Amino acid sequence: MFLAAGCGGDDSGxxxxxxxxxxxxxxxxxxxGETIARGVELGVAVAGPIDxxxxxxxLRVKRLDNALSPRxxxxxxxxxxxxxAVAIVDEGTGVDGSWRIAGDAQIPICITYQGGMGLVDVExxxxxxxxxxxxxxxxxxxxxxxxxKGLRVAILTDDSSxxxxxxxxxxxxxxxxxxxxxxxxxxxxxxxxxxxxxxRARRAGATAxxxxxxxxxxxxxxxxxxxRRWSIPIYTPxxxxxxxxxxxxxxQPRWVDGLTFASGRMTAELGPQAxxxxxxxxxxxxxxxxxxxxxxxxxxxxxxPEYAMYAYDFVSVLAEGLRQAGTEDxxxxxxxxxxxxxxxxxxxxRGFNLHxxxxxxxxxxxFARFEDMTFAPVKDDPLSSTLPAIKQTR
Amino acid sequence: xxxxxxxGGAVRDAVHDMRRSWTATRWLAIGGVTLAALVPxxxxxSVRLDGLAETGYLALAAVGLxxxxxxxxxxxxxQGAFVGVGAICAAHLIGSGWAGPLAALVGAAAAALxxxxxxxxxxxxxxxxxxxxxxxxxxxxxxxxxxxxxxSGGSRGLVVPPRWSPTVHYExxxxxxxxxxxxxxxxAHSSFGLTLRAAAQRPAAAAALxARAxxxxxxxxxxxxxxxxxxxxxxxxxxxxxxxxxxGPSLSFRLLVAVLVGGAATALxxxxxxxxxxAISLVADxxxxxxxxxTARFGPMLAALLLLGVLAFGGEGIVAAITRRIxxxxxxxxTAAAAASPTHGSVEARGLAKRFxxxxxxDSFExxxxxxxxxxxxxxxxxxxxxxxxLLAGTLRPDAGAVRLDGADVTTEPTTRRVQxxxxxxxxxxxxxxxxxALENAIVGASxxxxxxxxxxxxxxxxxxxxxxxxxxxxALDVLRTVxxxxxxxHVAESLTVTEQRLLMVxxxxxxxxxxxxxxxxxxxxxxxxxxxxxxxxxxxxxxxLAVLVVEHNLRLVRTVAEEVVVLDAGRRLAAGSxxxxxxxxxxxxxxxGRRGRR
Numbered sequence: 001m002f003l004a005a006g007c008g009g010d011d012s013g014x015x016x017x018x019x020x021x022x023x024x025x026x027x028x029x030x031x032x033g034e035t036i037a038r039g040v041e042l043g044v045a046v047a048g049p050i051d052x053x054x055x056x057x058x059l060r061v062k063r064l065d066n067a068l069s070p071r072x073x074x075x076x077x078x079x080x081x082x083x084x085a086v087a088i089v090d091e092g093t094g095v096d097g098s099w100r101i102a103g104d105a106q107i108p109i110c111i112t113y114q115g116g117m118g119l120v121d122v123e124x125x126x127x128x129x130x131x132x133x134x135x136x137x138x139x140x141x142x143x144x145x146x147x148x149k150g151l152r153v154a155i156l157t158d159d160s161s162x163x164x165x166x167x168x169x170x171x172x173x174x175x176x177x178x179x180x181x182x183x184x185x186x187x188x189x190x191x192x193x194x195x196x197x198x199x200r201a202r203r204a205g206a207t208a209x210x211x212x213x214x215x216x217x218x219x220x221x222x223x224x225x226x227x228r229r230w231s232i233p234i235y236t237p238x239x240x241x242x243x244x245x246x247x248x249x250x251x252q253p254r255w256v257d258g259l260t261f262a263s264g265r266m267t268a269e270l271g272p273q274a275x276x277x278x279x280x281x282x283x284x285x286x287x288x289x290x291x292x293x294x295x296x297x298x299x300x301x302x303x304x305p306e307y308a309m310y311a312y313d314f315v316s317v318l319a320e321g322l323r324q325a326g327t328e329d330x331x332x333x334x335x336x337x338x339x340x341x342x343x344x345x346x347x348x349x350r351g352f353n354l355h356x357x358x359x360x361x362x363x364x365x366x367f368a369r370f371e372d373m374t375f376a377p378v379k380d381d382p383l384s385s386t387l388p389a390i391k392q393t394r
Numbered sequence: 395x396x397x398x399x400x401x402g403g404a405v406r407d408a409v410h411d412m413r414r415s416w417t418a419t420r421w422l423a424i425g426g427v428t429l430a431a432l433v434p435x436x437x438x439x440s441v442r443l444d445g446l447a448e449t450g451y452l453a454l455a456a457v458g459l460x461x462x463x464x465x466x467x468x469x470x471x472x473q474g475a476f477v478g479v480g481a482i483c484a485a486h487l488i489g490s491g492w493a494g495p496l497a498a499l500v501g502a503a504a505a506a507l508x509x510x511x512x513x514x515x516x517x518x519x520x521x522x523x524x525x526x527x528x529x530x531x532x533x534x535x536x537x538x539x540x541x542x543x544x545x546s547g548g549s550r551g552l553v554v555p556p557r558w559s560p561t562v563h564y565e566x567x568x569x570x571x572x573x574x575x576x577x578x579x580x581x582a583h584s585s586f587g588l589t590l591r592a593a594a595q596r597p598a599a600a601a602a603l604x605a606r607a608x609x610x611x612x613x614x615x616x617x618x619x620x621x622x623x624x625x626x627x628x629x630x631x632x633x634x635x636x637x638x639x640x641x642g643p644s645l646s647f648r649l650l651v652a653v654l655v656g657g658a659a660t661a662l663x664x665x666x667x668x669x670x671x672x673a674i675s676l677v678a679d680x681x682x683x684x685x686x687x688x689t690a691r692f693g694p695m696l697a698a699l700l701l702l703g704v705l706a707f708g709g710e711g712i713v714a715a716i717t718r719r720i721x722x723x724x725x726x727x728x729t730a731a732a733a734a735s736p737t738h739g740s741v742e743a744r745g746l747a748k749r750f751x752x753x754x755x756x757d758s759f760e761x762x763x764x765x766x767x768x769x770x771x772x773x774x775x776x777x778x779x780x781x782x783x784x785l786l787a788g789t790l791r792p793d794a795g796a797v798r799l800d801g802a803d804v805t806t807e808p809t810t811r812r813v814q815x816x817x818x819x820x821x822x823x824x825x826x827x828x829x830x831x832a833l834e835n836a837i838v839g840a841s842x843x844x845x846x847x848x849x850x851x852x853x854x855x856x857x858x859x860x861x862x863x864x865x866x867x868x869x870a871l872d873v874l875r876t877v878x879x880x881x882x883x884x885h886v887a888e889s890l891t892v893t894e895q896r897l898l899m900v901x902x903x904x905x906x907x908x909x910x911x912x913x914x915x916x917x918x919x920x921x922x923x924x925x926x927x928x929x930x931x932x933x934x935x936x937x938x939x940l941a942v943l944v945v946e947h948n949l950r951l952v953r954t955v956a957e958e959v960v961v962l963d964a965g966r967r968l969a970a971g972s973x974x975x976x977x978x979x980x981x982x983x984x985x986x987x988g989r990r991g992r993r
Contacts, residue, residue: 069639070637071633074635094551100556101634159540160549161548164543164550
């Protein structure tokens, strides 16, 4: 087993084929892993061969499963370095340890899922970029949205790295309004029965639950609350939109109704056309991402390729960086990544500079609410109310 | 000048010892290590050195686990937790600015402390309960890591910036594995290791010889934990993060599987097991790619099949099965020590009584066994003979009465102390240590009296320890000669005949250097034709001045060797006298012989 960790294939047939490693939890949260990998693969297909002064470069994708383990994630980055990868598209696990290893080899890491506050630091980690909503942005938008409603929020986070990062961000965003917080609880990520914790929140006088956790935990919280006929509003970060939540509650679809999540917007001010063309490109390559649940009218629910969009956008930035650098040299490429800007899949501009490695601005966070297994932007938030609903059935 | 001469002599002795024990297997091992050390120079393109270094640290933890499993007979499923203790401790210290090697050593010490704590709870358990208890301990550790994220780093782990290159880690891991394997080999063949193996095979017999099995097992368990902690402390500096999820039950189970697959009893076994599991993983990967299936399932499945195969073929492990087929150099004859000077002692029982609930097992028992005499204790089944022997040996505490050894009251002293004083017993069942050779069985008996036979001295092979080991070995050969087993010295005990095994039990007892010998049915299971051998041995012991108490059913043997016979019936002394007097005693005839005759 460990011996296998020592072996990595190098089946590159051409000196000008460059590898993009996708370091994601394919085995533990397959939806996240798959959507990131597909976004990268689609980006590579669209980018096609890239001309540099060293010759024509073709990109290829290598999937590495981090199983949500920092140790495995770091081992994967070592493997990517050994494979002389041109970039690593990362879900975010283990970046605290892996950025230095990639940095020594001048390899950029782009995080396209986790929004942890310390993950991206232009000064300390110049090779780490992110195209995904930040936890800070989501947490502040949640506070901005919930506190004026006069709710007493129970903040429930699980003990995964995702939950821990969210807890830190929420503590900052709700820090100046402690009266809005009824209780803070840390949930065991793998516990199937969260009734004790949910009932504790109820006893604490909570009038809303804010659950920052992995999808399974969110589904378990919904089960614990709704099965006790507690119709409290429940808010989540983007993990609430993970198909796993709806799949787990497929036999109780009404329990999902009203679940509200915050995420990066899929459409820009210019309208939904850019997103729709990306979505149709994605669907033509992979087919619609049917999540296995249906609406009350019997329509099949499909998942919009939201996080694939971020991975796709990074490949666009990378390809443009390669063109601009005009060389495969990693140092030149890193420098070029600080200068390029491209049009993103949703019409927003994506790019980085020497002072900012965040590809999604905090103001782009919107809220959407589930109804009948599909979600639509809420109407009681200024940004969200301007956004169109994305079709999610077929 | 004399210091130089002493050192020179010690070095010459060491070289001589090494040359005597050198075998073809060791040449092979040196060749293998040299090739392994050169791997970084000519590394195949598909192999990554950091992965090999990580495998090396895993092998180190597995060899450490071999101390507990192979030497101590304790199938621990907690080694992964000790790896975690070392890793997390080292990660914290490195984060505070400590040097890497020092942090790893402190991590090993912390793991050893953890091993002591767990070991105190489990070393007295039978193997199956050791496995269950350590499995629970592993889960507790994993849960504690989740419950205290400030300690464990939580789901992000504790990041350790890399300081050394993978090449340095690889060579270090290789060197540490070699040292650990040498230590395993040294311990396994030392008095420490032999006593532990004996205690694992026949706890009661080892206890009767005065072995402090629990203390030795605790040392082995803590040593295993320390090596696991050292592996964790260095590995964390290679992988760059102490990831709490990596130190769960899965790692502990994988390490135990590696040890069992490779073979727990040999020094090379655990490393072989790690390599075998790694090879399985590669095969599974290829198989998965060819079949287009999920590869993650094949590795554990193939490993489980391999483990079942190993267990089905006796459980000795792959490495042991292979090395057994490598011809070893014939052993040169060894010299026994000169016969020990006669040792005189006596034991007395005064008013001994023992009840088990409402049953009186022994009441008002009186006995005198003077030096140079053989006294026989006879009686029907259930008459209290073995109870009397156990009270004399100290494995039972009397409800009343006293035991005196050479006039000194030893009633409250434990078995070990009585054996040290020169009072030793053999037990009723056939209780040789089956996997040890006859010589090793005898060495177990001699181990209690060693001054320089501890684990640390055995590891360091100090001149005093080696000198003493030679003396013990010669003494063991002498007692084997005394009981007529000189021709069976290197045969494993289980291959001996029943009579030879009974004689070997006597030899092990003699190796403790007794003055009083308590023999519980020494002729049990022996053929009538072998009785003469036993008689010869008992008479030799009497000539050497030993006081011998024999509990026996074989009245022919009793009549031949005993000067005095004590008869017990229903826990009471019925009669005492010479064999002829007892044979003609009407009370004995009616109560004992008559009862037997009625059956």
